Amino acid sequence: MAADTVLSPSRELTISKIVNAPRELVWKVWTDPEHIKNWWGPNGFTNTIFQMDVQPGGIWEFIMHGPDGTDYKNKSVYKEVVKYEKIVYDHVSPKFQFTVTFKEQGGKTLINIEMLFETPEVRDNVVRVFKADVGLKQNIYKLEGYLRRVSFEREMSIERVINAPRKLVFDAWTDPEHIKNWWGPSGFTNPVCDVDATPGGTVLIHMQAPDGVVYPMDGEFHEIVEPKKLVFTTAALDKNGKRLFEVLNTVTFSEVNGITRLHLHAAVSGITEEGKPYIDGMNEGWNQSFDRLNEHVMDQSKIDTNAPVVIERTFNAGIDKVWKAITDIDQMRQWYFPQLADFKPEEGFETQFSIHHEGRDYLHIWKVKEVIPVKKISVEWKYGGYPGNSLVSFELFEQGSKTKFILTHYGINTFMPEKYPELSKQNFTEGWTQFMDRELKDFLEGVHAREN
Secondary structure, three states, X not given: OXXXXXXXXXXXXXXXXXXXXXXXXXXXXXXXXXXXXXXXXXXXXXXXXXXXXXXXXOEEEEEEEOOOOOEEEEEEEEEEEEOOOEEEEEEOOOOEEEEEEEEEEOOEEEEEEEEEEOOHHHHHHHHHHHOHHHHHHHHHHHHHHHHHHOOOXXXXXXXXXXXXXXXXXXXXXXXXXXHOOOOOOOOOEEEEEEEOOOOOOEEEEEEEOOOXXXXXXXXXXXEEEOOOEEEEEEEEEOOOOOEOOEEEEEEEEEEEOOEEEEEEEEEEEOOOOOOHHHHHOHHHHHHHHHHHHHHXXXXXXXXXXXXXXXXXXXEOOXXXXXXXXHHOHXXXXXXXXXXXXXXXXXXXXXXXXXXXXXXXXXXXXXXXXXXXXXXXXXXXXXXXXXXXXEEEEEEEEEEOOEEEEEEEEEOHHHHOOOOOHHHOHHHHHHHHHHHHHHHHHHHHHOHHHHHO
């Protein structure tokens, strides 16, 4: 049963979903703080629970930690608790009444949720400001994934390094045009590859072996935190479309120096006799798939040499402070290039300086092309003695007390990296990543930042 939020004509926000777990287990993970802290909230959120007394008059107090580092304090008072059947509580701010009921459905559980607000206007404001409708839907799918995780029969973990940037690797897991090229063991193809990488989105893949036998599988997505994490189920199907087993796959992606460290945890449940042989070969199958994934994204990286290097980070510093760090010559010398003789954030300003690296001197030739104060600066970037002309753009976006920073380096292919490998896209990606994740981050947030 698919789930979607519904805004009533009056003042409610509702959602219903049948989850594949017995009612007693659903009740347990909803009322035990050691369980609910692991799945409550929208995608990417975590929780610190201070108090959870599930009885009339009891208090539930906790902090939800957003993926951008923002904390959201929550406090509720329980009004009605009927074990295994119903929970009602009043949320303090913003004010609403939350009701959830649990009904048995032949070994599964039908969950009905209603959030009742004081007025339609209050509800609409909460939906607009906090995306409560989206968050509620994501939350119910996270719950379903967590239920599978705590009821597995077998598990497996694999960690691999994939030689491509994290964004490309993440796309290779979510775009069917990528997936069909690497999914499955060696020699397999995927003539059917329908993947909807959204919370509740479905998966349908027909894997065809070299001997022509087709192995169908389906599944659905439970949590998506781009480009860091995926949680989704997969299940092999028999000739009648019945599931032979079900696997909850949790995949995390971390990037270091332009390459990606990938970690997969697979929790298997509902294993039938017919499905057991598949499980025995699952580890080897995944390892062969990862070999194919690595080859695919490396090929894509080569094909995409004309694409710019794009690196996005959020720094725990105000936008004025970040702007000064990238435009004030005295500060730029501290984290960027100490060899800089001069720099002015003025259109048309030109400067040159030399960098000695690995036995060579590289003459950097800069010309400021665009300046939007405290928002954007773009610099033409060339090298003496080399062909080509590129453009580096720094863009800043204020996010409360923090700043989102997007670096884009265009035109690297004009340096003819096939002839001059020292000016390859990979080297620029690694260099810019180090500048962003070490030098600039430490300057803005580290010991140096506290001293200034």
